[in-house]
Amino acid sequence: MTARLPDGPDDGPAAELLRARRGGVLTTLDRLLLHSPPVAEGWNALLGALRGATTLPADLRELVVLRVAVLNAAEFEWTSHAPIARRAGLTDLHLRVLRTADATAEPVWSPVQAAVLAFTDASTRHVAVPDEVFAAVREHLDDRQVVELAVLVGGYGMVSRLLVALAVPPSDGEVPG
Structure with a gap:
């Protein structure tokens, strides 16, 4: 391709x-x-x-990037970030679950990971984030981190849409910085 x-x-x-x-x-x-x-x-x-340059922990950042990649079918994004996610502490089990339709229902996530994953799914699939999903994120993240999370989801939504629209083939692995 x-x-x-x-x-x-x-x-x-x-x-x-x-x-x-x-x-x-x-x-x-x-x-x-x-x-x-x-x-x-x-x-x-x-x-x-x-x-x-964000204050979000690396595991949360990569969880968001990979979930957006799955939801928007951006294989380049997945291939580029899976090695980074592993270094950030996500396991092969986490990566397998991220590829499932209802990853938020699986009991493999820490409370903060589950909250961030639910936020990512809601924002990516529906744009609007329900109050209860937002409240769950607020239990774990400060004001700056909530802003960074919302921009991260939107930013990688933008990345995935460009990759898919222009049919960018997957890389051979991690893409630097």
């Missing part, structure tokens, strides 16, 4: 910003974004912040 668009230019200031965040490499996704340097720069800033 190949992406629906060819790679964009891999030089210029936007490409250098992407390379800097990714440790010197450009991914297939980056090369597509570079068709629009201003979008690539904004994307880079937002996704860099979501991946490296």
